[in-house]
Amino acid sequence: MVGAFVGAFALLMLSAFTSVLAGGPVGTKRELVNAAYEAAAGECLNWEKPDLSDAQKVDCSAAHKFEVTGTADITSAYPAEAPFPNAEAWEKIAQENCTQAATTYMSGKLDPQGKYGISTLNPDETRWASGYRQLRCGLQVTAPSGAALPSYGSAKTQDQSNVYDPGVCVALGENNTVGDPIECAKPHAFEIIGVVQHPEGAYLPIEQQDAVMSEKCAEVANEYTGGADLKAKNLLVTWDTRAEESWAVGSRKANCKIGAVPQGENLVAWEGSVRNPDGAPLTTSNPPQTTSVRPQDEPTGAPLHSESGKPSESGSPSESSKPDKPSSSSPTTTTENR
Template sequence: MPDRRDTRGRDLERASAPKTLSATKLRWGLLIAALGAILAATVTMTVAGFDTDKVEAHQPGAAPVVRDKEFSSAAQGDCLTWSKPDRSDLVKVNCADKHLFEVAGVIDLSAYPGREFAEGTRHPDSLRMTELRDEHCVTAVQKYLGGRFDPRGKFMVNVMSPSPAGWQHGDRTLRCGVQVAATTASPATTGSLVDSDQSKVNAVGTCLGINQNLPTDPVDCAQPHSVEIVGTVDLSTNFTGGPPSESEQDKFVEAECNRLSGDYLGSPDAIRNKTLTLFFDYLEPASWLAGSHKLDCWLGKGADREGFATVVGSARGEILIDGQAPVPPPNSGRSTPAPLPGAAPLPPQPQPR
């Protein structure tokens, strides 16, 4: 298999000319962005169900602290939410309402072999919690969804643990589940994952932020960003049955994204005049079989270095690319230089017959 980093690098060097990049040109960048989201979420949530610095120590023999009651009674299919940074106001809510975490399974560490989680042991650190997530929660989520979890979709697998106070009191249960994948704090979602479309798509008009030349979470388009969503393509309108091949997807999605971008911008020449590039990805078989059938059409610009240039402003209006206003290329493909002061007038240009 060719090195996609090299392929993508060469393509993005040529991205100053307006064009559409097919799936293979974008996929490596999306993979890096997805890995970044997972790593960031690992830091922000898998350490524990609660902020370990803001929960007081629990005295042996006392009743369990109130803040753990909702967590400790959460079962498969329950949805949880909170508003405080330390998650001390965690509550169970109807999954139809906004929530931050859906429980897919409960893991009892007291049944774990050995004495690692026995009475009197310390709360696992973030590295161990990440290992426990990978050991137990990926399987739990797949089982919860009947094997139909999209590993590159809108949601990611995660784990919550008792607070340090609850742990000291003897609670050894983990909650495996899912949350919206994000590079910072996960946004709320509505509806159970069991009934949700897992396609990783955004509302048309959304702009994705930029960090180290790669897309991040949605931001206001007036802020620095990498790409703008100009349309969403539903591949199930054209393909039925098994997963379509990459070449079949490319042909269909490219045509649809070109049409949708023209509708979004109001002119088929707008992409060219703004020196932007249309990007789209590809649905892998695992995503297709999990029920994800939609892809976003992204409008951005490849950077001179690998990745995306920084855009400010919506492509529907005035934009800056890396701090500069775009200069539309001449229609003829060549520009006529302005005459030097005092030079003789340029000869008249031949007129078309």
């Protein structure tokens, strides 16, 4: 995932979060989720229903979709007569009230391009009309569409590298971008084949990361595919790199992946998997993330850490990170950041 980091993190907050804890429109389900309104910093919340009406506090070691970093009361800025904020106003409110809470919660070590994004849980229109003005600030792992992905363990103790498990396929999104996890039988941009852990030490410039990833991903591809002839399938090996600000907070993992040979600078969708069916079982850290993301009634926000909150051009080939010519014994390789 690539996004600019200029001043403040982008906040993953659009209209869907307005009803996160209220269960959407007023109804009989409201009392089932009141416990979430009492969640404090360090507590985690999970839900299964697309309208988030079943949100409950859970142990952070279990699957969850929101980790509370603090609360904010905006009564002084929005008195009783203030109109209900629109999506743009909510984003401004979240930026002003939750960015610092996340930074403080993470002791200043929040990866601006990592898997965790800053978000908010806001009151719905009915609670707003009654004078309720308290927000829950938090961190989430999200797919590019904004759909919440399950997280395990507190963000304080987890590696923040933006990686997927081997075996995950990711869709080809609009405007040449990489989309959500999707079933490999469906058209997709990449199949994730492995994760490379860079060692501790000084930051490796992109060209050095490329050299490391080129060698390691060729080995990973050979094992993952059982030595398949990728060139004959019009496929190639590619990988991600880590930005210096990510490296500084300990994000040293990067994905190896396989994609179709691009047409110019445009990614090409392909179907199926190149995994060797007789290969060893895959080692995954978050099994629920190895399946496609279930659609939600509404997107929960832009998933990138950019000031504007707009998706980045992460699907476009990176001219600055192309490797040297591969050896004739290695799979054809190129590279681009996700």
